[in-house]
Amino acid sequence: MMIWWEMIYIYLGCLLLVLYYLFSKSNNYWESKGIPFEKPFLFFGSMYNLIMRKESFFETVRAIYKKYKTPYVGIYIFNQRHLLVRSPELLKKILVKDFDKFINRNVAANESVDPISFHSLFSAKDTTWRNIRAKMSPVFTxxxxxxxxxxMKECGRDLTEYLTKNNGETLDTRNVTKKYSVDIISSCAFGINSNCLKNENSEIMKVATKLLNFNTFVRSISVLSFFFIPKFVDIFRLTFGDLTSANYLMNIFKDTLKEREERKIVRHDLIDLLNNLKNNETVDDEYKFDDIKMAAQAITFFAAGNDTTSSTISFALYELALNKEIQDRLRQEVRESFDKVGDFTYESIQEMIYLDMVLTEALRKYPLTTSLNRVVNTDYTFEETGLKLDKNLPAYIMIRNIILIQRNSFQNVSVKDLLY
Ligand code: HEM
Structure with missing residues (x-):
């Protein structure tokens, strides 16, 4: 008679065979399309080195990107098919000319599980994205x-005070710029003084750090699922941002909104703008704001705006520290501008061309985003090559590689040559 553990082995063996069959079947996709592809390995797809923690996502995809010289390469991330687009002409089609077919990003969105990320511009899909985008565009005028x-200038004064107080001390630049950015975004998006520069234990600073922290095992699985195993989001009811932090920000948003309405406070910040948009809605509006949808926009700005801004300023400061002549020239431009007007105004900041050049160069040299992804929302053919993309196929665009190629053509040009 068979003993119980023999039965378990047989069941496990059958399960593995079924899984192997399913993965092998889906792993034939690129071969059937007749384009170059990176051979998949079982359920790891093309990501074996990433899963074994030998490489980062960027390193894995960059190695594939460099290995092929074709306009695109088929890759598998687990058993998901992705098209890694290399040709600049095809990238332009995806991001500009035929953008209406590629408005969706490859990130899960489940309204009942995570309404905040569902209504965020990053994850919203099709008409929801179009409607939110149409409503939000005037906010950026x-x-x-x-x-x-x-x-923002109030936060600038706090920064000056902080630096004066710590004059002569060694400061962690990234930490200071993060405090400054969180103070600005909290004030502009949530209407509150987060006081990160004034208070070492600011609650909002903790929230800003935790909201998109994917360093723990559970959070890293969660974010991986949002991009590559969307079924897990539904099954395990995962949220994109840390739930406690998102709820904390949601409550601040609701309390501030209530206070604004009761006390008729006007601050010209995002809360006011969102409230005006809501109050001006008509019966014909396809997408109507409620508290959750409005808070989702503020939380998106908060998440999207603080690390991007603080990292960019930090990289720019690092380059300025290395390049004294550039630092001096920039300081001269800022001083002259201030002396002319006696203040920093919106217009005078726009006129600081050298400041713009320094920040643009910092972004070119240290691009913060490694890749963009887009999902095609219809069956689509690249006329140039005849490749037919099936509806819902994700395409990967390696921004850093494009910039690296550009950098190679500037190989003998130093930052100094570009800016001085
Ligand atoms: C140097 C600073 C920044 C960098 C490098 C940066 C970079 C990016 C990138 C690469 C994307 C994705 C574009 C795409 O998928 O096509 C994006 C989207 C977005 N960013 Fe930023 N960002 C910065 C600052 C900010 C700030 C300060 C805010 C808000 C206050 C913000 C809000 C957004 C939003 C809402 C989206 C989604 C737009 C949409 O889908 O319509 N970003 N950003």
Whole structure:
């Protein structure tokens, strides 16, 4: 008679065979399309080195990117098929000319599990994305940003105070710029003084650090699932951002909104702008704001705006420290501008061309995003090559590689040559 553990081995063996069959079947996709592809390995797809923690995602994809010289390469991430696009012409089609077919990003969105990320511009899909984008675009007009400048200048004063107080000390630049960025975004998006520069134990600073921290095992599996195993998001009811932090920000948003309405406070910040958008909605509006949808926009700005801004400033400061002549020239431009007007105004900042050059160069040299991804929302053919993309196929665009190629053509040009 068979003993119980023999039965378990047989069941496990059968299960592995079924899984092997399923993965092998889906792993034939690129071969059937007749384009170059990176041979998949079982359920790891093309990501064996990443899963074994031998390489980062960027290193794995960069190795594939460099290995092929074709306009695109088929890759597998687990058993998901992705098209790694290399040709600049095809990238332009995806991101510009035929953008209406590629508006969706390859990230899971489940309204009942995670309404905040569902209504965020990063994860929203199709008409939801179009509707939110149409509503939010006016928020970025120069007139609206100009009205927020006094709020930003208040944080600038706190930064000056902080630096004066710590004069002579060794400071962690990244930490200071993060405090400064969180103070600005909290003020402009949530209407609150987070006081990160004034208070070492600011609650909002903790929230900003935790919201998109994917360093723990559970959080890293969670974010991986959002991009590559969307079924796990539904099954395990995963949220993109840390739930406690997102709820904390949601409550701040709701309390501030309530206070604004009760006390008729006007601050010209994002809360005011969102509230005005809501109050001006008509019965014909396809997408109507409620508290959750409005808070989702503020939380998106908070998450998208703080690390990007602080890292960019940190990299720029690092380059300025290395290049004294550039630092001196920039300081001269800022001083002259201030002396002319006696203040920093929206217009005077726009006129600081050298400042713009320094920041643009910092972004070119240290691009913060490694890749963009887009999902095609219809069956689509690249006329140039005849490749047919099936609806819902994700395409990967390695921004860093494009910049690296560009960098190679500037190989003998130093930052100094570009900026001086
Ligand atoms: C140097 C600073 C920044 C960098 C490098 C940066 C980079 C990016 C990138 C690469 C994307 C994705 C674009 C795509 O998928 O095509 C993006 C989207 C976005 N960013 Fe930023 N960002 C920065 C600052 C900010 C700030 C300060 C905010 C808000 C206050 C913000 C809000 C957003 C939003 C809402 C989206 C989604 C747009 C949409 O889908 O329509 N970003 N950003």
């Amino acid at each position: 120069s007139g609206k940003i100009k009205l927020m400048l006094p709020l």
